[in-house]
Amino acid sequence: MTVTDVPGFTAAGVAAGIKSSGAKDLALVVNTGPEYTAAGVFTANRVHAAPVKWSRQVLTTGRLKAVVLNSGGANACTGPKGFQDTHETAERVAAGLGVGAVEVAVCSTGLIGEFLPMDRLLPGVDAAVAALTPDGGRDAAEAVMTTDTVPKTVAVDADGYRIGGMGKGAGMLAPGLATMLCVFTTDASLDAAIADAALREACRLSFDRLDSDGAMSTNDTVLLLASGASGVTPDPAEFTAALTGACRDVAMQLLADAEGATKEVAITVTGAASEADAVTVGRSVARNNLVKCALFGQDPNWGRILAAVGTTDAAFDSDALDVAVNGVWICRAGAAAEDRSKVDLTGRTVAIEIALHAGEHTATVWTNDLSHAYVHENSAYSS
Amino acid sequence: MTVTDVPGFTAAGVAAGIKSSGAKDLALVVNTGPEYTAAGVFTANRVHAAPVKWSRQVLTTGRLKAVVLNSGGANACTGPKGFQDTHETAERVAAGLGVGAVEVAVCSTGLIGEFLPMDRLLPGVDAAVAALTPDGGRDAAEAVMTTDTVPKTVAVDADGYRIGGMGKGAGMLAPGLATMLCVFTTDASLDAAIADAALREACRLSFDRLDSDGAMSTNDTVLLLASGASGVTPDPAEFTAALTGACRDVAMQLLADAEGATKEVAITVTGAASEADAVTVGRSVARNNLVKCALFGQDPNWGRILAAVGTTDAAFDSDALDVAVNGVWICRAGAAAEDRSKVDLTGRTVAIEIALHAGEHTATVWTNDLSHAYVHENSAYSS
Numbered sequence: 086m087t088v089t090d091v092p093g094f095t096a097a098g099v100a101a102g103i104k105s106s107g108a109k110d111l112a113l114v115v116n117t118g119p120e121y122t123a124a125g126v127f128t129a130n131r132v133h134a135a136p137v138k139w140s141r142q143v144l145t146t147g148r149l150k151a152v153v154l155n156s157g158g159a160n161a162c163t164g165p166k167g168f169q170d171t172h173e174t175a176e177r178v179a180a181g182l183g184v185g186a187v188e189v190a191v192c193s194t195g196l197i198g199e200f201l202p203m204d205r206l207l208p209g210v211d212a213a214v215a216a217l218t219p220d221g222g223r224d225a226a227e228a229v230m231t232t233d234t235v236p237k238t239v240a241v242d243a244d245g246y247r248i249g250g251m252g253k254g255a256g257m258l259a260p261g262l263a264t265m266l267c268v269f270t271t272d273a274s275l276d277a278a279i280a281d282a283a284l285r286e287a288c289r290l291s292f293d294r295l296d297s298d299g300a301m302s303t304n305d306t307v308l309l310l311a312s313g314a315s316g317v318t319p320d321p322a323e324f325t326a327a328l329t330g331a332c333r334d335v336a337m338q339l340l341a342d343a344e345g346a347t348k349e350v351a352i353t354v355t356g357a358a359s360e361a362d363a364v365t366v367g368r369s370v371a372r373n374n375l376v377k378c379a380l381f382g383q384d385p386n387w388g389r390i391l392a393a394v395g396t397t398d399a400a401f402d403s404d405a406l407d408v409a410v411n412g413v414w415i416c417r418a419g420a421a422a423e424d425r426s427k428v429d430l431t432g433r434t435v436a437i438e439i440a441l442h443a444g445e446h447t448a449t450v451w452t453n454d455l456s457h458a459y460v461h462e463n464s465a466y467s468s
Numbered sequence: 469m470t471v472t473d474v475p476g477f478t479a480a481g482v483a484a485g486i487k488s489s490g491a492k493d494l495a496l497v498v499n500t501g502p503e504y505t506a507a508g509v510f511t512a513n514r515v516h517a518a519p520v521k522w523s524r525q526v527l528t529t530g531r532l533k534a535v536v537l538n539s540g541g542a543n544a545c546t547g548p549k550g551f552q553d554t555h556e557t558a559e560r561v562a563a564g565l566g567v568g569a570v571e572v573a574v575c576s577t578g579l580i581g582e583f584l585p586m587d588r589l590l591p592g593v594d595a596a597v598a599a600l601t602p603d604g605g606r607d608a609a610e611a612v613m614t615t616d617t618v619p620k621t622v623a624v625d626a627d628g629y630r631i632g633g634m635g636k637g638a639g640m641l642a643p644g645l646a647t648m649l650c651v652f653t654t655d656a657s658l659d660a661a662i663a664d665a666a667l668r669e670a671c672r673l674s675f676d677r678l679d680s681d682g683a684m685s686t687n688d689t690v691l692l693l694a695s696g697a698s699g700v701t702p703d704p705a706e707f708t709a710a711l712t713g714a715c716r717d718v719a720m721q722l723l724a725d726a727e728g729a730t731k732e733v734a735i736t737v738t739g740a741a742s743e744a745d746a747v748t749v750g751r752s753v754a755r756n757n758l759v760k761c762a763l764f765g766q767d768p769n770w771g772r773i774l775a776a777v778g779t780t781d782a783a784f785d786s787d788a789l790d791v792a793v794n795g796v797w798i799c800r801a802g803a804a805a806e807d808r809s810k811v812d813l814t815g816r817t818v819a820i821e822i823a824l825h826a827g828e829h830t831a832t833v834w835t836n837d838l839s840h841a842y843v844h845e846n847s848a849y850s851s
Contacts, residue, residue, distance in 0.1 A: 132778025132786045132802070162774050164787070164803040197771025198804050301779045303771075374757070374838075375846055382847025388580025388686075391545050395515030396684045403515045404547070419515070420547040421581050455757070455847075457840050463758055464765025464838075 086240030089222030091249040092272040093117050093312025097216035098224030101209020103157030103195075103202055111206065112154040112225035113213040114268050115182065120313030122274075123149035124281040125190065126288045128305035134161030134197075135171040137304060140190040143175075144308075147277025150188040152268055152308055153178045153213070154229050155206060156253070158195040161303040170201050177207050181214035192266040192306045194231055194253060226251040229266055232462065237338035243327040245317035246273035252335040265292070267307040267335055273324060274313035283325040284309045291332035294364065295340060295451050296371040307332075340451050345458030348380050350435040351449050358444035362399035366439060367450030369397045377455035383430035387416040390437065400443040407440040469623030472605030474632040475655040476500050476695025480599035481607030484592020486540030486578075486585055492611035494589065495537040496596040497651050498565065503696030505657075506532035507664040508573065509671045511688035517544030517580075518554040520687060523573040526558075527691075530660025533571040535651055535691055536561045536596070537612050538589060539636070541578040544686040553584050560590050564597035575649040575689045577614055577636060609634040612649055615845065620721040626710040628700035629656035635718040648675070650690040650718055656707060657696035666708040667692045674715035677747065678723060678834050679754040690715075723834050728841030731763050733818040734832050741827035745782035749822060750833030752780045760838035766813035770799040773820065783826040790823040 089096045096114045103110040116123075125144040127137050143149070153174060160167050175189040182189075193201065216224075226236035230253055237252040254265025275283075288307055309328070319327075340349050352370050357363035370376055373393040379386035387408045395403060408416035413427045435454075453459075472479045479497045486493040499506075508527040510520050526532070536557060543550045558572040565572075576584065599607075609619035613636055620635040637648025658666075671690055692711070702710075723732050735753050740746035753759055756776040762769035770791045778786060791799035796810045818837075836842075 130775060130778040131780075131784075132774045132789075159771075162771055162799070162803055164801065167803075197769075197775065198799070301775065303775050303778065374842075378843050378846035381843065384847065386580075388542075388545055391515045392513060392580065392684065392686050395513040395686065397514075401514075406515075416545070416581070418547065419545055420550075421545070455843055457843050459757075460761050460764065460838055460840050460843055463761035464767065 086249065087222030087226055087238035087251050088114050088249045088268055088270040089219055090240045091247045091270045093314030094270045095217040095219050096221035096225040097213040097218065098221065098228030099209055099212045099216055101212065102205040103155055109224060109228035110155055110157045111209040111213050112228035113151060113178065113217060114225055115151045115217055116149065116310045116312050118312055120274055120311060121148040121150050122277050122280050122311040123147065124277065124284040124309045126284055126307045128302055130301045130303050132162065132303050134159050134193060134304045135163055135167040136160055136191040136193045137306060138168060139171045139175065140192065140306060143187045143190060146187065148188065149190050149310055150184045151178055151182055152190045152192065153210060154192040154266055155201065156194050156229050156231050158193060158199055158201045159197045159304050160193040160201050161197040163200055166200065170203055173203065174206065174210060177210040181211060190308055194229065194266055194304055197303060222249065222251065229253040232344055234342055237335050239331050239334040241327055241331045244319065244323065246271060246315040246319060248327055248331045250331050250335055252339060254339045265305055265339060269309045269328065269331060271311045272313065272315040273311055274316065274318045275311040279321045280309055280311055283321065283328050286325050287329040287332040290329050291336045294449060295336045296368055340453065343453045344462045345456045346453035347433065347456050348435050348454040349433055350380060350437060350452045350454065352437045352439065352452065353447065353449045354439045354441060355447045356441045356443055357446040358400035360446045360448055363446050363448035364450060365397050366394055366399045366441065367448055369393045370437065371450045371452035374455055380435060381454040381456045385410040385415055385425045385428035385430060390439065391416065391419065394439060399441065401441040405442040409438040411436055469632065470605030470609055470621035470634050471497050471632045471651055471653040472602055473623045474630045474653040476697030477653045478600040478602050479604035479608040480596045480601065481604065481611030482592055482595045482599055484595065485588040486538055492607060493538055493540045494592040494596050495608035495611035496534060496561065496600060497608055498534045498600055499532065499693045499695050501695055503657055503694060504531040504533050505660050505663050505694040506530065507660065507667040507692045509667055509690045511685055513684045513686050515545065515686050517542050517576060517687045518546055518550040519543055519574040519576045520689060521551060522554045522558065523575065523689060526570045526573060529570065531571065532573050532693055533567045534561055534565055535573045535575065536593060537575040537649055538584065539577050539612050539614050541576060541582055541584045542580045542687050543576040543584050544580040546581065546583055549583065553586055556586065557589065557593060560593040564594060573691055577612065577649055577687055580686060605632065605634065612636040615727055617725055620718050622714050622717040624710050624714045627702065627706065629654060629698040629702060631710055631714045633714050633718055635722060637722045648688055648722060652692045652711065652714060654694045655696065655698040656694055657699060657701045658694040662704045663692055663694055666704065666711050669708050670712040670715040673712050674719040677832060678719045679751055723836065726836045727845045728839045729836035730816065730839050731818050731837040732816055733763060733820060733835045733837065735820045735822065735835065736830065736832045737822045737824060738830045739824045739826055740829040741783035743829045743831055746829050746831035747833060748780050749777055749782045749824065750831055752776045753820065754833045754835035757838055763813065763818060764837040764839045768793040768798055768808045768811035768813060773822065774799065774802065777822060782824065784824040788825040792821040794819055
């Protein structure tokens with residue numbers, strides 16, 4: 086179930102030769118209408134790639150007819166020529182589809198700082214246009230994979246319409262999105278402002294709460310394309326909830342496939358004075374290397390968790406903090422409580438709960454452990 | 469050269485049996501006068517240990533006659549009983565020396581969340597008092613070691629007076645000090661306010677710029693004891709400079725002995741609009757796991773450096789950033805420049821320079837790489 090399991094969309098994924106492995110590396114997703122509403126959310130990193138600059142610009146219109154995505158190169162930190170390459174890619178897609186270049190978003194992922202091989206990429210665009218089918222979503226999802234071991238897709242049935250999606254990302258997973266490209270499609274009929282608001286809210290509650298390794302990418306992009314093919318205009322709140330569910334589903338797939346990870350960790354902060362406080366505390370714990378190493382070592386080291394909480398400016402009294410790991414409250418009132426040997430950390434999923442006793446708000450941040458394999462995978466030359 | 473290489477100080481280091489290994493684990497440093505001026509700088513972590521609470525309190529007087537330090541347990545997150553244990557330790561030292569408990573600072577380091585074995589610690593205090601000698605500084609430096617592989621000491625000769633010091637710390641090395649205990653001694657005659665200002669400034673420019681693993685400890689303490697034995701009252705600025713030199717020396721020893729590290733990395737940010745901007749950018753790069761893994765892999769991955777710079781709110785234009793690694797300017801104007809293969813990363817020391825072209829300020833932040841050994845050492849049970 087993916088982007089093309091939604092009426093009004095075709096897609097393709099081809100091997101253009103951008104990746105030296107010969108694997109699929111160029112994806113195209115096309116909205117066949119009748120409507121072309123679109124919205125996008127991009128990395129908050131101030132060093133952002135040429136395709137991010139381009140796509141943010143074209144999305145000011147609130148409409149898109151196609152998205153072209155390549156793996157094998159991020160086209161980030163590539164100066165004016167990098168931007169020209171992105172523009173040329175959009176022009177080539179536009180020519181193939183008979184649309185305007187400003188109706189084509191571009192996404193790239195891969196190594197930062199190198200030019201894309203345009204001599205191979207542009208013929209790849211032509212091949213992708215030729216390969217477009219109503220069941221090409223799986224190929225498209227495969228073509229955006231980098232260090233991903235599996236393609237990530239989703240489909241959600243809502244009240245008279247559907248939401249489909251695909252995503253990629255396995256490293257540089259961090260605040261303000263992750264090193265990831267995601268495309269969501271829907272046959273709902275959406276106003277551009279409603280699409281935009283729904284996508285921002287859905288990202289805020291899903292991808293923005295995923296912090297695998299604290300490293301924010303230059304290329305993160307999440308796009309929503311609405312074809313209106315269902316003829317259904319959903320209630321904005323209901324659509325936002327459905328889209329949030331689809332985003333969370335893809336976010337959990339990213340978490341499960343994060344580079345070198347052996348644990349999928351949900352850090353839930355309760356009793357916070359504000360939602361922002363809860364997120365701040367959760368993120369601080371998620372980003373603490375000593376906590377992450379302890380989880381890799383299956384050590385319920387609540388002292389490191391408290392030390393991470395203590396670095397934040399959230400409202401709490403350090404003598405009132407409770408911490409549970411996988412349901413065992415090993416810390417109560419800022420000191421040792423239940424026997425830590427009761428904590429079973431042999432499984433892949435870990436639930437950490439931190440009770441601040443400072444209010445009524447709650448939030449969950451998801452992260453991974455820090456493993457030998459993470460270091461290995463990310464220390465290889467120019468990975 | 470250490471704390472007792474300064475007139476007016478005695479010290480001891482003994483094995484009290486706090487560590488199961490039987491190694492030295494209790495240190496005592498005593499100021500024999502004639503003056504007893506003192507200052508302290510403590511962790512900014514809001515979850516801080518009982519000895520930090522105690523020492524911060526007694527230092528409001530601006531004077532100390534002794535410092536007792538133990539390894540083998542942090543006495544952090546131990547509630548009211550933990551504070552009582554610290555108080556009892558100070559009382560025992562005071563009784564042994566014939567001074568007041570409020571003239572005794574206490575420092576602890578080791579595992580968070582467990583009580584100290586007071587039945588062994590208190591007799592150890594008595595043994596340390598009995599063992600005090602004018603050349604006990606080396607034993608004291610050894611007694612505070614945890615995962616340190618070598619004791620860290622320093623002595624600086626200034627204009628008519630001397631500064632000695634000892635420190636420990638190898639993990640939880642982070643902003644707002646590190647998991648470290650440091651004691652500096654001087655025979656200069658200092659006013660309490662001048663001692664305090666000098667220590668804060670020296671820490672700001674040394675330990676505060678060391679960010680080995682982004683994890684801030686609950687126990688960090690740096691103390692300065694001034695005996696006045698030289699009869700020399702130094703110029704405050706000159707004393708601050710000399711103390712800063714001593715602190716930097718110990719900071720570099722901490723950097724060199726950081727858990728599992730294979731690289732000592734100096735990140736120098738130039739052309740910043742403010743010193744704060746320079747530190748912010750340096751720290752962001754220092755804390756980026758992907759940059760740290762790349763350095764472990766001897767990969768001059770400037771794209772990851774730029775991505776880390778881009779997450780900050782410092783003033784810069786992303787198209788104006790230059791980056792050099794070990795003297796090779798592999799990034800100019802935000803894009804690839806000199807051949808990255810020219811960068812030699814085989815040595816233990818790495819110099820990264822980031823030119824922001826936004827002003828005249830500069831700062832250096834020191835860090836380590838992220839290695840298999842770091843993960844291994846910090847994933848062992850309750851390390």
